[in-house]
Amino acid sequence: xxxxxxxxxxxxxxxxxxxxxxxxxxxxxxxxxxxxxxxxxxxxxxxxxxxxxxxxxxxxxxxxxxxxxxxxxxxxxxxxxxxxxxxxxxxxxxxxxxxxxxxxxxxxxxxxxxxxxxxxxxxxxxxxxxxxxxxxxxxxxxxxxxxxxxxxxxxxxxxxxxxxxxxxxxxxxxxxxx
Amino acid sequence: xxxxxxxxxxxxxxxxxxxxxxxxxxxxxxxxxxxxxxxxxxxxxxxxxxxxxxxxxxxxxxxxxxxxxxxxxxxxxxxxxxxxxxxxxxxxxxxxxxxxxxxxxxxxxxxxxxxxxxxxxxxxxxxxxxxxxxxxxxxxxxxxxxxxxxxxxxxxxxxxxxxxxxxxxxxxxxxxxxxxxxxxxxxxxxxxxxxxxxxxxxxxxxxxxxxxxxxxxxxxxxxxxxxxxxxxxxxxxxxxxxxxxxxxxxxxxxxxxxxxxxxxxxxxxxxxxxxxxxxxxxxxxxxxxxxxxxxxxxxxxxxxxxxxxxxxxxxxxxxxxxxxxxxxxxxxxxxxxxxxxxxxxxxxxxxx
Numbered sequence: 001x002x003x004x005x006x007x008x009x010x011x012x013x014x015x016x017x018x019x020x021x022x023x024x025x026x027x028x029x030x031x032x033x034x035x036x037x038x039x040x041x042x043x044x045x046x047x048x049x050x051x052x053x054x055x056x057x058x059x060x061x062x063x064x065x066x067x068x069x070x071x072x073x074x075x076x077x078x079x080x081x082x083x084x085x086x087x088x089x090x091x092x093x094x095x096x097x098x099x100x101x102x103x104x105x106x107x108x109x110x111x112x113x114x115x116x117x118x119x120x121x122x123x124x125x126x127x128x129x130x131x132x133x134x135x136x137x138x139x140x141x142x143x144x145x146x147x148x149x150x151x152x153x154x155x156x157x158x159x160x161x162x163x164x165x166x167x168x169x170x171x172x173x174x175x176x177x178x
Numbered sequence: 179x180x181x182x183x184x185x186x187x188x189x190x191x192x193x194x195x196x197x198x199x200x201x202x203x204x205x206x207x208x209x210x211x212x213x214x215x216x217x218x219x220x221x222x223x224x225x226x227x228x229x230x231x232x233x234x235x236x237x238x239x240x241x242x243x244x245x246x247x248x249x250x251x252x253x254x255x256x257x258x259x260x261x262x263x264x265x266x267x268x269x270x271x272x273x274x275x276x277x278x279x280x281x282x283x284x285x286x287x288x289x290x291x292x293x294x295x296x297x298x299x300x301x302x303x304x305x306x307x308x309x310x311x312x313x314x315x316x317x318x319x320x321x322x323x324x325x326x327x328x329x330x331x332x333x334x335x336x337x338x339x340x341x342x343x344x345x346x347x348x349x350x351x352x353x354x355x356x357x358x359x360x361x362x363x364x365x366x367x368x369x370x371x372x373x374x375x376x377x378x379x380x381x382x383x384x385x386x387x388x389x390x391x392x393x394x395x396x397x398x399x400x401x402x403x404x405x406x407x408x409x410x411x412x413x414x415x416x417x418x419x420x421x422x423x424x425x426x427x428x429x430x431x432x433x434x435x436x437x438x439x440x441x442x443x444x445x446x447x448x449x450x451x452x453x454x455x456x457x458x459x460x461x462x463x464x465x466x467x468x469x470x471x472x473x474x475x476x477x478x479x480x481x482x483x484x485x486x487x488x489x490x491x492x493x494x495x496x497x498x499x500x501x502x503x504x505x506x507x508x509x510x511x512x513x514x515x516x517x518x519x520x521x522x523x524x525x526x527x528x529x530x
Contacts, residue, residue, distance in 0.1 A: 087259040089262065090262030091262075092255075094254055095255040111481070115245070116256060116263065119260060120264055131260075131264055135257045138242035139242055139260075141253075144206075144207050144209075159204070159207055163203035167196055173237055174189050174190065174195065176189070
């Protein structure tokens with residue numbers, strides 16, 4: 001823990017202004033896309049939050065540039081939201097067969113969904129079969145032979161999928177790819 | 179930075195990760211036997227880069243472990259959820275297309291069980307999800323610490339500050355005659371303040387509370403998410419505290435105050451252990467277990483759930499804040515309790 005001299009005066013003047021100028025527009029754009037005022041308000045806030053947490057991308061040449069950036073970021077968050085809800089629905093549907101005593105508490109639910117979203121981010125760029133092979137192996141412990149039968153491919157292909165999926169996850173985890 | 183990652187988690191090269199992924203696929207094959215494992219061990223021993231790459235493979239696998247070990251129904255549900263979630267996303271064209279409409283309809287039907295994103299982004303900050311203007315302010319903080327990080331700051335004329343894990347501080351210059359206004363935007367700080375050269379006192383703001391002092395040593399702690407109460411412990415000197423809309427009140431060395439947005443809740447003796455975190459250790463002498471766990475939680479991602487009947491157990495010892503898991507294991511050896519880690523961010527402490 002080294003003592004560091006304080007750097008004073010480094011200010012970030014333009015985010016407040018950016019917020020004032022574009023927040024209303026962004027919320028309107030999101031409302032048209034999502035069809036729900038509460039979601040639109042939440043995601044507009046999240047979009048600015050993202051800008052705030054990744055300050056490298058601040059500083060826009062023109063209002064048009066700022067809006068293009070905000071639109072891209074907000075679009076990504078829409079996909080995230082849809083994904084989260086789709087994931088949650090399928091997860092709950094499948095869990096519904098469990099006796100009530102084993103059902104997770106709301107807090108556990110939130111944590112599991114968050115963990116699944118993180119895994120989804122690792123896997124999102126993979127071809128569908130590679131992702132499915134990897135999930136069958138990692139989550140349900142299936143053998144290559146069983147996975148091959150499930151997916152209708154050869155065992156050699158399953159092995160290839162496994163290496164491909166693991167590499168993609170490891171690259172994302174190591175911050176070497178998006 | 180007070181912590182560095184173990185060397186095994188240094189970023190390996192892409193080629194090494196490729197090789198490690200190939201090894202993983204070979205070893206996971208049910209037909210793999212001792213010859214493959216021996217060859218893999220030889221590869222692993224060849225270089226630190228190989229070991230670093232393999233550590234990443236294991237880190238990926240560990241993400242799946244708790245879901246798999248929760249049992250077949252849970253694992254099946256996790257897979258169903260992931261497959262549904264992955265049907266939306268960059269691969270299927272930025273979420274456009276049939277999946278999107280279907281999801282949008284279901285989304286309306288569901289009404290949103292969990293609220294919206296942001297959770298992941300915010301959790302590393304460890305701050306309460308506040309209104310945006312507050313978060314904007316936090317972004318402008320001159321100093322903020324990540325979860326598990328502590329920082330020591332030198333101010334003018336021998337004054338020092340320590341920022342605890344997940345904290346944010348802004349220093350607002352007040353001109354050449356005055357020391358900067360300190361604004362604690364979240365988290366906790368320990369201040370060791372000397373009289374400023376020109377006699378103008380120090381001022382600190384935190385939420386709706388204002389502190390003033392000429393010289394003092396004190397610890398100020400803002401509530402974590404889920405908590406409500408702030409706390410000020412004065413160890414040396416004298417601090418004027420104005421909480422909420424109440425009048426100022428002087429706290430002497432050895433006194434402490436609990437307060438919230440409205441005002442003062444109670445006064446009591448200062449707790450000496452509250453200054454030990456700056457050294458990365460928590461020194462407990464008859465500290466209620468609940469308090470200790472609350473401190474450890476400041477250093478750990480996720481949630482520690484403590485059985486209420488254990489909260490008042492008195493604890494003695496020196497606990498490493500930088501290794502909360504190790505601290506919990508120490509407790510499990512000293513006290514009649516058991517630590518269960520069912521998910522990476524979910525730790526349960528229950529009676530043995």
